[in-house]
Amino acid sequence: MLRKFLLQASTRRNFSASSSSSVAFFRQCSSSSSSSSQIPNSHFVEHMEDTNETPPSATISIDRTALYNPPEQSHEPSAESELVKHLKNIIKFRGGPVTVAEYMEEVLTNPKLGYYINRDVFGADGDFITSPEVSQMFGEMIGVWAMCLWEQMGRPSKVNLVELGPGRGTLLADFLRGVSKFKNFTDSLHIHMVECSPTLQKLQYRNLKCVTEDSADGNEKKGINSTITVSPVSWHASLEQVPTGLPTIIVAHEFFDALPLHQFQKASRGWCEKMVDVTENSSFRFVLSPQPTPATLYLMKRCKWADSEEIFKLDHIEVCPKAMDLTQEISKRIGIDGGGALIIDYGLNGVVSNSLQAIRKHKFVDILDNPGSADLSAYVDFAAIRHSAEEVSGVSVHGPMTQSQFLGSLGINFRVEALLENCTEEQAESIRTGYWRLVGEGEAPFWEGPDNQTPIGMGTRYMAMAIVMCLLCSVVFPCHVLIINEMLISICEEENVKNIIVRIKNKK
Numbered sequence: 001m002l003r004k005f006l007l008q009a010s011t012r013r014n015f016s017a018s019s020s021s022s023v024a025f026f027r028q029c030s031s032s033s034s035s036s037s038q039i040p041n042s043h044f045v046e047h048m049e050d051t052n053e054t055p056p057s058a059t060i061s062i063d064r065t066a067l068y069n070p071p072e073q074s075h076e077p078s079a080e081s082e083l084v085k086h087l088k089n090i091i092k093f094r095g096g097p098v099t100v101a102e103y104m105e106e107v108l109t110n111p112k113l114g115y116y117i118n119r120d121v122f123g124a125d126g127d128f129i130t131s132p133e134v135s136q137m138f139g140e141m142i143g144v145w146a147m148c149l150w151e152q153m154g155r156p157s158k159v160n161l162v163e164l165g166p167g168r169g170t171l172l173a174d175f176l177r178g179v180s181k182f183k184n185f186t187d188s189l190h191i192h193m194v195e196c197s198p199t200l201q202k203l204q205y206r207n208l209k210c211v212t213e214d215s216a217d218g219n220e221k222k223g224i225n226s227t228i229t230v231s232p233v234s235w236h237a238s239l240e241q242v243p244t245g246l247p248t249i250i251v252a253h254e255f256f257d258a259l260p261l262h263q264f265q266k267a268s269r270g271w272c273e274k275m276v277d278v279t280e281n282s283s284f285r286f287v288l289s290p291q292p293t294p295a296t297l298y299l300m301k302r303c304k305w306a307d308s309e310e311i312f313k314l315d316h317i318e319v320c321p322k323a324m325d326l327t328q329e330i331s332k333r334i335g336i337d338g339g340g341a342l343i344i345d346y347g348l349n350g351v352v353s354n355s356l357q358a359i360r361k362h363k364f365v366d367i368l369d370n371p372g373s374a375d376l377s378a379y380v381d382f383a384a385i386r387h388s389a390e391e392v393s394g395v396s397v398h399g400p401m402t403q404s405q406f407l408g409s410l411g412i413n414f415r416v417e418a419l420l421e422n423c424t425e426e427q428a429e430s431i432r433t434g435y436w437r438l439v440g441e442g443e444a445p446f447w448e449g450p451d452n453q454t455p456i457g458m459g460t461r462y463m464a465m466a467i468v469m470c471l472l473c474s475v476v477f478p479c480h481v482l483i484i485n486e487m488l489i490s491i492c493e494e495e496n497v498k499n500i501i502v503r504i505k506n507k508k
Contacts, residue, residue, distance in 0.1 A: 083113040083372035088278055097275035097287055099295065100356065101260035101321075107371045108258060109196055115372050116197045116258075130254050131344075131403075131458065132171035135434030137419075139174025141410045142342065146249050147179055149340050149468070153247055155184060159339070160248040161231075162192045164239065165255035169193070169204030172251075176208070176228040186229035192242045193235045201235055208233060239329060250330055250341035256385070257345050257377040261320040262295040263356065271299060271317070276368070284368040295321060305387045306351050316354035318378055327388040331467055335394025340468035346461045347380030349400050355379035382463055389467050398466045404439040404459030412439065 080088075087106055091098055108115045131138040150159060163172055172191070179185055191208075195201050205224070210233055213222040224233045236242050239250075263274035265288060272288040273295060279285050298321045303311050311317070330341045358367045360374035367376065382400040389397045399406075416435050420428055433455045436444040440457025447454045 081113075081370070081372055083107065083110065084370070086110070086113060087276075087284075087371060088282070091276075091278050097277035097289075099293065100263045100274055100276060101295070103276045103371070104258075104260040104356075104376050107376055108260075110372075113372060114197075115375060116200070118197070118199050130167060130170075131438055131462070132167065132174060132253070134437045135431070136174045136177075137412055137415050137434065138407075138438055139171040140178035140415065141407050141412055142171060142251060142253075143175035143178040144410050145342060146175070146251070147182060147185055149249055150185055150188070153338060153469075155188075156247045156338075157188055158190065158246050159188045160192055160242060160246045160337075161189045162194060162239070162242055162248060162250045164194045164250065164252040165258070166193045166195055166204050167200065167254075169207035171253055172204075173207045173209075173228065176226060176231070180229050186231060189229065189231045190246075191226060191231050191233045193233065194237070194239055194242065195235055196237050204235075205233075239326070239333075244333060244337055246337060248333055248337050248339040248341075250334075250339070252341065253344045255345070256320070256323050256326075256343060256380045257347070258375075259320050259322040259326070261318050261323075261356065261378055262293075262298065263354070264296075264299055264317045264319070266315045271296070284371070286368075295319065298324065302351065302381075302384055305383065310351055314351065314353045318352045318355060318381070320378075320381065320384070323380070324384060324388040327385045327467075328392055331389045331392035331395045334467060334469060335392055338469050340466055342464065342466055343380075343382075343385065344403060344406070344462060344464045345380040346458070347382050347400075347463055349382045349463065351383070352379045352381045380463075382465055385465065394470055395467050396470050398468070400463040400465040402460045403462035403464055404441070404457075406464035407439055407459075 083106070087098075087103070090102075090106070106114070109117065111117065146161070150156070153159075166172055172193075176186070193201070193204055195204065208226040209228050210224050210226050212224050225231065226233050234242075242248075264271045265274050266272075267288060272290075273293045275287050275289050276284055277287045298319045299317065301324075302317070302319045334340060356367060356376065356378040358365045358369070358374040358376050365374050386397050386400070389395060412435070416431065419431050423431065432446065433444065436446075436455050436457055438457075439459040440455070441460045442457055444455040444457065
């Protein structure tokens with residue numbers, strides 16, 4: 001105990017000499033925040049007052065030879081995770097709460113402790129299931145869309161195919177298998193996976209059936225290729241790292257919903273940003289900022305895009321600056337290099353209000369409960385994405401439309417019929433269930449199994465939007481069904497690919 005006291009005294013002495021101005025700042029924040037508005041059943045943390053103790057000035061020499069040093073395992077175990085401690089330290093040393101966006105970013109993508117970084121969160125054994133995990137048809141339809149776009153671009157010999165947040169790589173694996181017979185298309189592809197999780201990168205490498213080739217002397221790695229289509233594959237931490245200069249096809253499926261967002265709540269003094277703070281009993285709670293924050297600029301921009309009546313009736317608004325900025329980055333790249341981007345996510349074509357949610361083991365849980373153990377996501381504001389893209393010259397925006405309309409226009413009904421022709425009854429049940437989840441609305445009417453396993457349709461909850469070069473048509477809408485159906489024939493049956501391409505060109 002004596003040793004612990006002396007260490008604390010030494011630390012206090014060093015801190016007080018160099019941080020008196022910081023303590024004054026924290027006091028000022030405490031006094032200003034104590035009168036600010038809060039959400040129901042929440043209170044601001046009271047900042048600790050300085051005890052003004054005078055640290056010992058003399059140097060004390062201690063003989064530690066007779067002191068008892070307990071073994072490490074005798075210490076009481078902590079119930080808090082490392083991420084929880086990390087978040088509380090950020091709030092403590094900052095002297096006040098953090099934004100919801102900062103909270104989300106730490107929880108989801110902290111380089112060491114983030115939810116997505118060190119685990120596989122997808123599928124039945126994870127926390128949620130995405131459309132590619134539901135049915136192979138989803139990835140196949142995205143492949144059809146991308147090939148239509150490639151045809152409209154004039155069939156360039158080299159194309160960057162980029163997927164943002166590829167998950168396990170399931171979507172892209174089904175995509176490549178579906179278009180594998182179109183040699184000219186697959187030969188043009190250089191695949192770029194934008195993924196920050198080392199764990200998911202390994203799963204993507206495996207599911208794309210990648211191989212690493214060595215150079216002739218065996219000393220350096222030559223490159224990584226997917227054996228599904230013999231296409232080169234590269235991984236990047238962000239879109240900025242993907243090389244420019246080539247026509248680019250970008251796919252972002254369930255990527256925008258996990259981008260950090262800011263929440264605002266209407267109070268007596270106007271719109272206040274919602275923050276995450278720590279209570280006296282060391283639990284997390286929401287509070288409201290006493291003053292305008294930098295994100296208020298994005299709130300003002302978002303409100304300008306909306307009708308005043310739409311804003312007036314809301315008590316909460318969510319804005320996602322990263323989604324707006326990323327959309328403009330995508331649009332600028334497409335406007336300069338050519339190509340297009342497809343964004344599919346669950347969301348609304350309008351202002352989003354208080355949609356942030358946490359999912360653990362396929363169930364909704366409290367957002368602040370054991371951060372890092374559940375996925376955090378929110379509805380995507382497709383109207384904000386559209387407006388952000390339209391601010392960039394050289395591109396056109398198409399949509400949003402529902403996922404059901406999008407997949408229907410790409411010929412998914414044709415694909416289902418082909419799959420059902422040659423399958424067992426068990427396989428047919430799986431195909432029908434997967435199809436309903438992709439395009440249906442609500443509970444599947446044909447389901448005869450347990451009630452708690454009833455397939456729920458995502459067809460209207462998910463939306464699709466395309467951003468393409470102005471010179472290109474939209475390949476999201478039904479005007480290209482004739483072209484698309486010819487492509488689907490090559491997925492379903494063994495036919496001469498060259499003859500199919502000729503017929504496609506004639507129908508264009």
